[in-house]
Amino acid sequence: MTHDQLLFDVKDGVATLxxxxxxxxxxLDLPMRDGLDDAVRRIRQDRDIRAVILRGAGGDFCSGGDVRGMSPRSAEDGRNRIDDLHPFVSALIDLDRPVIAAVDGVAYGAGFSLALTADFVIATPRARFCLPFIKVGLVPDCGAFYTLPRVIGLSRSKDLVFTGREIGADEAQRIGAVFEIHSPDALYQRAEQIAQSFSGASSIAFGLSKRALNMSLSSDLRTLLEMESAAQGIACTTQAHQDAVQRFKEKQPARFQWVAG
Structure with a gap:
């Protein structure tokens, strides 16, 4: 599947956007947004896709929204423009499979927000992250009000949102926005390695865990304990769990093996 502005490739159960x-x-322009929306819809429907990689072409991840197209005629126009982003953003955040963002070069504005929808953000030393919305009289979008405080905490989120300052890969890793740093030559190979490592994991257990974690900061203890019980009740009846128990009894290695970078 190919859009001019969004390339979508599936290989060995891994979808690369x-x-x-x-x-x-x-x-991000309108055709790219449409491409992302179509791609995420397809991923949600295709259970053979076990993981997703987000990347950018040409040495950059994403410089944000296309400023040349930002001329809303009214508050309603501005709202509609952002509302159009929400289906694929929420679908990525809630996707019941691992999402890996491989960030090289700039991840600015909506590009930074898009990276934050991933479960793992890996970057090169030359990656640069920034939420410059305040400089153009706007507020963060693409779900950043949800993802950013959950990833780096409220105080650091206020720092990045209110100052609009740029941070490099080292600082991004220090504050928790970046998982690993790799050379440009190794970045996409590592993204594929992470994605492939989940081919042996229980997709049901992963999806249930991700849903609970996404709700953890907005739920009370009683709700999360109930969710834990319900999720474990589902997970323990899956073939993946039964197979794992049998492999343990037979002293065979688990199918899921995390490979450290």
Whole structure:
């Protein structure tokens, strides 16, 4: 499946979504948004896809929204423009499979927000992250009000949102926004390695765990304990769990093996 601005490739159970406007540092425009929406819909429907990689073409991840297209005629126009982003953003955040963002170069504005929808953000030393919305009189979008405080905490979120300052890969890793740092030559190979490592994991257990974690900061103890019980009740009846128990009894290695970077 190919859109001019969004490339979608599936290989060995891993879907790779490539933002493909390198001459504009992969700024999000309407065709790219449509491509992302179509791609995420397909991923949700295709259970053979076990993991997703987000990346950008040409040495950058995403420079944010296409400023040239930001001329709403009214508050309603501005709201509708952002509302159009929400289906694929929420679908990525809630996706019951691992999402890996491989960030090289700039991840600015909506690009930073898009990276934060991933479960794992890996980056190169030359990656740069910024939420410059305040500089243009706007507020963060693409779900950043939800993801950013959950990833780095409220105080650090206020720092990045209110100052609009740029941070490098080292600081992003220090505050928890980046999982690992790899050389540009190794970045996408590592993203594929992470994605493939989950081919042996229980997709049901992963999905249930991700849902509970996404709800953890907005739920009370009683709710989460109930969710834990219900999820474990489902997970323990799966073939993946039964197979894992049998492999343990037979002293065979578990199918899921995390490979450290």
């Amino acid at each position: 490539t933002l493909n406007r390198p001459e504009q540092k992969n700024a």
